Structures are given as structure tokens and as C-alpha cells.
Amino acid sequence: PVSYTKGGKVYSDVIRSLKDIEPDLLVFYNYPKQIRASIYSTNMIESFNNVIKRKAKPKAEFPTEQSLDAFIGIQAMSYNDRYFNRIHKGFGQVQDTLESYFD
Incomplete structure (x- = not known):
């Protein structure tokens, strides 16, 4: 998980949106390291x-x-x-x- 402590009040809407999509946004980390670059490229x-x-x-x-x-x-x-x-x-x-x- 990503740390969202910096910029809490200033970027609260952005942080909330990121938290909502984080499981889908970083799904390529579930795959082996050898192919991650191919997936997100x-x-x-x-x-x-x-x-x-x-x-x-x-x-x-x-x-x-x-x-x-x-x-x-x-x-x-x-x-x-x-x-x-x-x-x-x-x-x-x-x-x-x-x-x-x-x-």
C-alpha cells in the first residue's frame, strides 16, 4: 500500500480518488517481476x-x-x-x- 500522509488536507479529494482505484491501478504488482514492465508499458x-x-x-x-x-x-x-x-x-x-x- 502507498502512504498518503503527505498533503493530506490540500489534496484530500485526489487522495480519496487514488484510494478508491488503488487496487486496480497497481494490479500489475500481482504478476511476476519479469513481466511487469510489459504489462504497464x-x-x-x-x-x-x-x-x-x-x-x-x-x-x-x-x-x-x-x-x-x-x-x-x-x-x-x-x-x-x-x-x-x-x-x-x-x-x-x-x-x-x-x-x-x-x-
Whole structure:
């Protein structure tokens, strides 16, 4: 647990909000140390967003919202297929532990 003693009166609303979301905010600490950086990092999300931007740029404009949804869906499936067999840093070391979480 985090100590909230400093700034008690000045930041009481912020501290109350943090206390409410703390279990969800710090949930990655429940996982093995080898994979924590991968969990809280946004590198994979940013990488996917860059793929979408790069591939959507030549299209300039999508005629309907459905065509945009279909385009993004196809890109997501392609991205998943490309990286399906890739083991992200640290996950190979703790695969047994992670599988035990879902038994």
C-alpha cells in the first residue's frame, strides 16, 4: 500500500480518488517481476497505433464509419497474426506461473 500522509488536507479529494482505484491501478504488482514492465508499458499499443496511422494515411478518407471499422479490424487481425508466435520479454521465463493463474 502507498502512504498518503503527505498533503493530506490540500489534496484530500485526489487522495480519496487514488484510494478508491488503488487496487486496480497497481494490479500489475500481482504478476511476476519479469513481466511487469510489459504489462504497464504502452509500447505494444503505440506500435499498433503507428501501424494503423501508416496504413490509413494513403487512404485519406473513409466513405463510412463501417469501412473504417472494417479497415481497423483487418489491420488488428493482421497484426495479431504477425506476432502470434512471439513471446514477449520475460513471459517465457514465467509461462508456468501464468498458466497456473488460469487453472
